[in-house]
Amino acid sequence: MIISVASGKGGTGKTTVAVNLALSLKNIEFLDCDVEEPNAHIFLKPRIGGERKASVPVPEVDETKCTYCGKCREVCVYHAIAVLPGTESRKGSVLVFPHLCHGCGACSLLCPGGAIKEVDKEIGIIEIGEKEGMQFIHGCLNIGEAMSPPLIRQVKSYINPTRTVIIDAPPGTSCPVITAVKGSDFCVLVTEPTPFGLNDLILAVEVLRKIKIPFGVIINRSDIGDGKVEEYCGNENIPILMRIPFSREIAVSYSEGAPIVEKDASYQDKFINLYLNICGIKNEANSHH
């Protein structure tokens, strides 16, 4: 089973939930897909055993074969290639803008002269580690790099189907989140009971309904703010999987990089129950189809 942990709003407690759930269960593979700001390693402190460079393919033009026909420029919808045709007095030239390239491969496949090959451009690193039997993998996007989805896809290529996979997703509701949660069996949405939390929860719910992933909600800092998140979930028949009240001790241990289950062992049962609850909802959904 693949469980992803997401939220519209940032800072609601995604990593806290993902990490503590992972530490409460056995046979886990943990994937930190928040590659712009990966934080799970701060709490899990895995022993990193390997590192791979993550890259995307970008075009490289062999100007000895290029006829400056302009086909590559014409097919590149991202404007990542410019072609200056030659004149009688001057040779043509081709310019590649790698930061605009999505790595779709259209230019190299469609070049009539076979003048374009693809070369790797590094966009980040993937680190692979282990923590007391848990497999740990995270991606870390290079500074100044705009596109995180290719790196997220590469982190997800390590999904181990023999394990319970927990994916820590990035915040928001657009491409990075969708890339991270796509293919999950269940998504846990973490929110807080404030107008910001509710507004962003509604957006996240619309996304999950569109991409057809079953989900439930965890309300973090459940005793601050107002009751509108509860009301919304009630009206929409969205299961509330767990409520975590605000506690200064939890906030302080979070700030020091300590998981809740290490400070308060009673939370381990709560996270095991969360998992059982998810399995129950999932089974019920399957029996309906």
Add this chain to the structure above:
Amino acid sequence: MKQIAIISGKGGTGKTVVTGSFAALAKNKVMVDCDVDAADLHLLLHPTVKERHEFRSGQTAVIDKKLCKKCGKCAEVCRFEAVKSEFSIESFSCEGCGLCSHVCPHNAIRMEDNRSGEWFVSDTRHGSFVHAKLGIAEENSGKLVAKIRQVAKELAERQALDYVIIDGPPGIGCPVIASLSGVDCALVVTEPTLSGLHDAKRVMEVVAHFNIPIKLVVNKYDLNLLMTGKIEEFCRSLNVPVIGKIAFDKTVVKALVEGTTVVEYAECAVSNEVRKIWEDLQ
């Protein structure tokens, strides 16, 4: 005219709470919410929409079932896992490159324009506000950010305003880079946690990469004074001024629940600190 972007790296550190207060404190400015995929500033500013525009960006492939011979060529070339096994396109995975439409031997694939979202120019009790809503499961948030920033900048120039104040998204990727390009100052709002410091470091590297001056604020600083000290030490090593430390106070949440900014809601230590921060930024 000065453009100021409020960013954080890590989400939920208090960007919008701080930015909302700037809306109440700053004169002669336009506010912009560049967190287009989880926009929240409107919940404090309660905009009256004056202009509404559709935002179109990019395309999505559509397979014509009548022409499709299920040869599989499209699925073979697609690098975005967007062609489903029954030969239809999963629109939220398609990046609109069009390669499938070029290689389809039966001309069964056409590209359609995306309606990626909407953007608005609004009036609020604190002046003009430019904001947007990305369509559900749409992409190109960076382009939408660039669009609303351009609209806000033109509005500021036309009305001879002093500031464009930008509420930025979390992270360090495409929409953050679009929020930062060409600003005069980036204000990083962080929190005294290991994650807050880790993420602030990364986003500050991005800001430095674009040669933009940085200032920093520690929100909820008294939740962990030791970590606050580490953040201050780190900033000193980079010559980044720490221009404010905001205490943890449940009044902030109360103001939020009332749909208003903390400086309008109550006279308290938090409002005084935010005032001091805005004075420093001017």
